[in-house]
Amino acid sequence: MKLPLSWLSDYTDMSGITPECYNHALTMSGSKVEGIENIGDKIQNIVTGKILSVEKHPDADKLKVCMLDVGTETLQIVTGADNVKPGQTVPVAKDGALLPDGTKIKKGKLRGVESNGMLCSYEEIGMTKEDFPDAEYGILILEDGLPLGKDIKEVFGLDNPVVEFEITSNRPDCFSVIGLARETAVTFNRPFNVKTPVVKGSGDDINNYMRITVDEPTLCKRYTAKMVKNVKIGPSPAWMVKRLKSCGIRSINNIVDITNYILLEYGQPMHAFDMSYLEGNEINVRRARDGEPMTTLDGEEHTLDSSMLMICDGKKPVAVAGVMGGLNSEVREDTKTVLFESATFLGSSVRITAKKLGLRTESSSRFEKGLDTENTYPAVMRACELVEELGCGEVVDGIIDVYGTKPEKVTIKFEPERINEFIGFNVPTDEMVKTLTDLGFTVDGDEICVPTFRPDVLCFNDIAEEVVRMYGYDKIPSTLMDGDTTVGIKTYGQQIEDRVKNTLVGCGLYETLVFSFTNPNIFDRLNMPADSAKRNAVVITNPLGVENSIMRTTAIASMMEVVARNENFKAENVRLFELGKIYIPKEGEDLPEERRVVTIGMYGNCDYFDLKGVVEVMLDDLGIAKRSFEPEKENTTFHPGRCANLVAGGRTIGVIGQIHPEVSENYGVSSDVYVAEIDFEDMLMLAKTEKTYKKLPKYPASQRDLALIADEGVLAAQIESIIKKKAGNIFESLTLFDVYKGNQIPENKKSMAYSLVLRDENKTLTDDDVNPIIESILKELSAKLDVTLR
Amino acid sequence: MKEQLLAIRKSAEEKLVSLTSLQELEDVRVSVLGKKGELTQVLRQMGALSAEERPIIGALANEVREAIESALSERKTVLLAKAREEKLAKEVIDVTMAGKKPEIGGLHPITKVLDEVKNIFLGMGFSIAEGPDVELDYYNFEALNIPKEHPARDTQDTFYVSDNVVLRTQTSPMQIRVMEKAKPPIRIIAPGRVYRSDAVDATHSPVFHQIEGLVVDKGITMADLKGTLEQFIKSLYGQDAKIRLRPHHFPFTEPSAEVDVSCFVCGGKGCRVCKGEGFIEILGAGMVHPDVLRRCNIDPDEYSGFAFGLGLERIVMRRMNIDDMRHLYENDVRFLKQF
DSSP: OEEEHHHHTTTBOOTTOOHHHHHHHHHHTTOEEEEEEOGGGGOEEEEEEEEEEEEEOTTOTTOEEEEEEOSSOEEEEEEOOSOOOTTOEEEEEEEEEEOTTSOBOOOEEETTEEEOEEEOOTGGGTOOTTTOTTOOSSSOOBOTTOOTTOBHHHHHTOOOOEEEEEOOTTOGGGSSHHHHHHHHHHHTTOOBOOOOOOOOOOSSOGGGTOEEEESOTTTEEEEEEEEEESOOOOOOOHHHHHHHHHTTOOOOOHHHHHHHHHHHHHSOOEEEEEGGGOGGGEEEEEEOOTTOEEEBTTSOEEEOOTTSEEEEOSSSEEEETTTEEBGGGOOOTTOOOEEEEEEEEOHHHHHHHHHHHTOOOHHHHHHTTOOOGGGHHHHHHHHHHHHHHHTOOEEOSOOEEEEOSOOOOEEEEOOHHHHHHHHTSOOOHHHHHHHHHHTTOEEETTEEEEOTTOTTOOSHHHHHHHHHHHHOGGGOOOOOOOSOOOOOOOOHHHHHHHHHHHHHHHTTOEEOOOOSEEOTTHHHHTTOOTTOGGGOOOBOSSOSSGGGOEEOSOSHHHHHHHHHHHHHTTOOSEEEEEEEEEEEOOTTOSSOEEEEEEEEEEESSOOHHHHHHHHHHHHHHTTOOSEEEEEOOOOTTEEEEEEEEEEETTEEEEEEEEEOHHHHHHTTOOSOEEEEEEEHHHHHHHOOOOOOOOOOOOSOOEEEEEEEEEETTOOHHHHHHHHHHHHGGGEEEEEEEEEEOSTTSOTTEEEEEEEEEEOOSSSOOOHHHHHHHHHHHHHHHHHHHOOEEO | OHHHHHHHHHHHHHHHHHOOSHHHHHHHHHHHHSTTSHHHHHHHGGGGSOTTHHHHHHHHHHHHHHHHHHHHHHHHHHHHHHHHHHHHHHTOOOTTSOOOOOOOOBOOHHHHHHHHHHHHHHHTTOEEOOOOSEEEHHHHTGGGTOOTTOGGGGGSOOOEEETTEEEOSSSTHHHHHHHHHOOSSEEEEEEEEEEOOOOOSSSOOSEEEEEEEEEEETTOOHHHHHHHHHHHHHHHHOTTOOEEEEEEEETTEEEEEEEEEEOTTTTTSOOTTTTTSSEEEEEEEEEEOHHHHHHTTOOTTTOEEEEEEEEHHHHHHHHHTOOOTTHHHHOOHHHHTTO
């Protein structure tokens, strides 16, 4: 909402208040000032001057040399304009003058002739054709008789700071000059006065010409109308044009301008109908019929439906209620009789209609917030007062006022002590009463009556806010809560999350954060089968674009995108992780299941075993010892020979492997990429992070190396499982330190060298203890896996 | 024999003076004191001596042996020291050459700052609550006094999954979820992702993070809200930081405030960064609306509370001098390695 500060003087005393001081004070009392504009600040040293003489320039055909009386001195100025004549009064930019576009005027010579300034057009002093519809091209010729040397800002009232407010949705009353004037007056503790409009009238009775019915009293809470006859359409006076313009509204003609003026002054949208186009001498407020056509006054054709409220005459819709009038009944140059509408429509209904029609107007944006039904009467009376003041018509006596249910009187208990307890400091009761009264509330004993223009005030908290915002938020002291102390501690899950992140950072990985929504094409890019359950995702109905249109069901795609970006940036040896959510739709439930997953990605100087090592370190840290990595050949996102499912707690909790080269290609990645995606919630369930001390060994260990020959297809996990089982409770550790294929090893076989460490807690192991165990291991390996000693 | 012994001693002592290596020293020891050494050879002839001569020569022989042994040992100490010195001299390195850094990774800057914020509130007795990103319209809007067709919905460009399911536009639904389950005293923060239909640019992202705060107890005041936020801001930005509360409107708090913090660049004097204001808006806050409390079966006549919500990205960007929000979600390792 834009507001010229000068307008406020109609209702309160603005003397001595600078724009800066106003800005701060209103912001701190709850009406946030977005900014202040003053074209006057950008104009300097431009004054009125009288042209004494006009001579031709000796050396230039198109230039003229003028002598000007600017009050204090006579100046010689060269101009190129054709429309200057002696005797005219014109705006003169003197030496050192500043124009609103930032130009500085300096004296100098034009083709050898001294020029001590510039004569100005209306554009050069920041005005428009609208301000001077009759002005000819060239220098702006001012009215005769202006004092000479007078600052042009005073002549046109250009020193006019306009404040732009951010009005919050709870304060529709502040979408008006009067509302903001009230806030201003209370903020500065100054008097506030709105005159009751006085309409002389011209006899006759509106009821002789018009009948108004409202079919939908819930959607149209009040419909008030006055009639003006013998209308003389013409331009509005300069003061009105200027005020409208300062608020960003273009002048149309006197009648339309009056409705807009009331919109600004009272915050009450109005409409003026040309009564000669209203058929059947009646207005009927009803819902549109489905499919009913209508052309609004902006010339747009619309198809209506029954959710929309219409203002209709005896036959057809003539306005979309609260949104825009119809082209068929708009006020024109030849309009003779006008019906002023001043009504209250239900905010939500106007909002929906405006949205459906794609028409958001000054009117609809006010109605949406819910307007005061009590405002329609003074607003329409003020419009009539202005009609008489401007002499643009005769106001017919009588009024039509269809008023359904009057708003219920809202009263709130006045509890000054409770207010003080609630805000945490003491405001004297009489100050509370004064503030509330000034704001329009009535305080009677322990009862506060809320004015109808404040529908936002409904309860104790609202009253407390009125008091504290006017008393000053800056006076609130800082205290800390009394009462029971509470323990601030992270939950187990939060601690585990921190722990996983720290472990992965310790492994040299960098944490990434990515968007939670993604492109539905990821499933194809990841080579997922057409029937993959992961393709079932939460779909956003109004996405920014297809690339962000589903909630991700896997984090691998995000990781691949990050990998691709980094490879593209020529980063080498990249190691990354992410701990984020995936979103799994749940049959029959509104909300998906949100599961956290840990995703690791790496490329460069690394292989599958580097990745697996990181995963193992993480699992070790979480105490998830019982786990296995089972070869997985069916997962089409991964290399069929380099992929494993991580199995723990009896189910698959993750997948790890080298990304399938085809998938890498889909992402434009040329490196081998290693990725693991592990369900965090599963890890959380399985984690055993409580650690207890285990006695340090007293007796030495016995170490044996086993060089084995196995078929290529035999898995290390199979061999290791047998060794562990057979070693029983004296097993300590088993390390595979060499794998070899080639010379001296039969074809399709491999040599695997293990170092096995055995230890007995209670004694030193002898060969007699160890040998039988080794024998049983070898026997079992041979029997089960056809593995032999090399 | 006496002459022989003295000659051995003299010769040994002369050799010791001239020799330079431990090996030579060992050679001398063997040649003199070894089984076939000169001294040993001489002592073997002792048997041929008379009873009178034997003790005299014996004593002399012992004296000579001791003298040689002591000289050997002395010389050995010198040589060892010399050898160590030479070794050390050979082992000189250029200590200004780069160290071998172990590879450790790093947390994302958002995580780092969030951890800082969490720790401040944990220290004040707050717990950390978490909730879903895909949220019921009821929690995101209706329970927060924002019914359907409320104009406040305009300011939050919402992603919809269905008529009653949205991507949460704020972390405030966590207020409701927490109050539905827990009874006062409640002190929580709820950090999380929020979603708004804003195209990506240097200052906007359709996904970003907020941190919600909620305190509900008997006798909670607006002064408590201010005091708590002041404590938080001072912990985050230093003891000189000041806060300023301005009246504002949020549907689910009343009274409501926008909270500014004194400008980090100019300290409140006014500069380009704070547009001459001296303050920068950092969060929204207010006293929990009684209707919101009532909806969660908390009696507003008995309990009161405050809530606040702040955007994490803006704090991170200012703290780390990041000029473009897109960096936070692009995960360029050249960026990630800077923190």
